Amino acid sequence: MTRPKVSFEFFPPKSLEASFRLWDCVHALSPLEPEFVSVTYGAGGTTRTLTHEAVGTIHKATGLTVAGHLTCVDASRAETLEIAESYAAAGVTEIVALRGDPPKGAGGFRANPDGFGSSVELIEALADTGKFTIRVGAYPEKHPESADAKADIDWLKRKIDAGATSAITQFFFEAETFFRFRDACVKAGIDAPIIPGILPIENWEGARRFAKSCGTSIPQVVEDAFTNATRDGTTDLLATALATELCDDLLQGGVDHLHFYTLNRPELTRDVCHALGISPRVRLQQVA
Template sequence: MNLTVDQLHEARRATDDPLFADLAGDAQISFEFFPPKNAKMETTLWDSVKTLEPLNPRFVSVTYGAGGSTRERTHATVRRIVEETPIQAAAHLTCVDASKAEIEEVIGDYWDAGVRHIVALRGDPPRKGDTFEPFRPHPEGYASAAELVAGIKAFKPFEVSVAAYPEVHPEADCPQADLDNLKRKLDAGATRAITQFFFSAENFFRFRDAVAAAGIDAEIVPGILPVSNVATTQRIAGMCGAAIPPWMNRLFEGLDELPAARQLIAATVAAEMCRKLYAGGVREFHFYTLNRAELSYAICHLLGMRPHGPDQTS
């Protein structure tokens, strides 16, 4: 990692002073949600959106199930965010089991609903147990995320975000092939890349350096997953190529029946990593909320973010 003089000064301040003392609150944040499956989950989701809204996120994204399985619920959630909040809503979209005509219909619906931001992903086919079937392009569809990005940009002038993998996509032949694919997506018209979650700031910094060395100058936003259930996270991480350090397993041992303690530790671990990222010059963060606001809100607060609004101080 190559640090500037300002970053070295900030890194020294982070070690000499209380870790989160008097941060400037100059980070930009965004949040990811998934569409609710029932009325109770919808209430939880909407409570989370309204809790996080005063932090003035630059956008919130809503995921899209394998094979378009949540298409209607994703669209309904995105539409409600657009209609009932001032937040920019970004809709996830994948290539899986969809023709180009079907995808054009989906993005046309989003455009008509006022959505101007798409998170374009190749997508994963439906799972069998804990494994995915091999990806097979629809015969009349897009074969990759780069093709999808190009198709979206040709249809309407959406802002487009794509995915990046600090620990290499599990299907990539090698790190260079993964970087080449990322460059294709950005060259096709994407604005930024949001990373898969990771649990070591150094992993992100190494990836950021590799991205720069590859001639990529687009915004690379770290994806942050506050972990309170290690077993679930291990399962997800195993499918997306993210490593969980052994110390994290040890840290959560014995807390199965103590949810409040798990929450506290989860926030502490994620906030510490975010502080290291901040010390290394990162000013953009994307939080995978799992439709809960508490952990993400606490971390943002520690990073100096404060509510914005007519009756609130910024």
């Protein structure tokens, strides 16, 4: 089997301790030669400046291809495009373009009066610059705000048609969930790569809350397994085994790129990659 491509998502640090953790994560995973790494925005655009700083610093310090997240939340069109231009000026030409989550307690997304009203509008504006490779989000299970799964696929097609070149999915627990979604996308005429998002579970209670908020269904067998593993103190072993099995099923089904949500903790992601045979390449020294 050909060595699959991998990519990693980080989030920007909000403290000195978090900065060290981010850099430990970057240095632990960069030897795996990711296709790209991405840096998120917080809900409501709360980490906009921190994200921009982290994107620029990672790109400059490591030479990795970095994709900066960019959202429509709480910013005018001019402010949003100014951030995009600053990415380009720093040599960062990949963007993950998202509508973005509203601030907590906001009761739903409300566009800035002078801002982009949707991710499609943002993608169109970024594509018009001709400066960026644009990636977008996708939901293999129904988005909490969507009428149905078909509406999600229709919206994804609009994003691809607007100028996006690939999509990264929300996390899921079963490979069949991804395969059904991928097949539905092909049937709808979407020919851009759909990259599965993988979440090695560092904290089960946190993952359960996240799954509920984004519409990810949890199989009962997974729920039971983590209940038992929590009691026995073996959650890391279980998380590694489940993520490795999921990734292997995806690779056997023709997937060639895995995107890991690291939560700035590299150990589980690195262990899963190693279990899949994705490890730093040995470089032979030239003999003088």
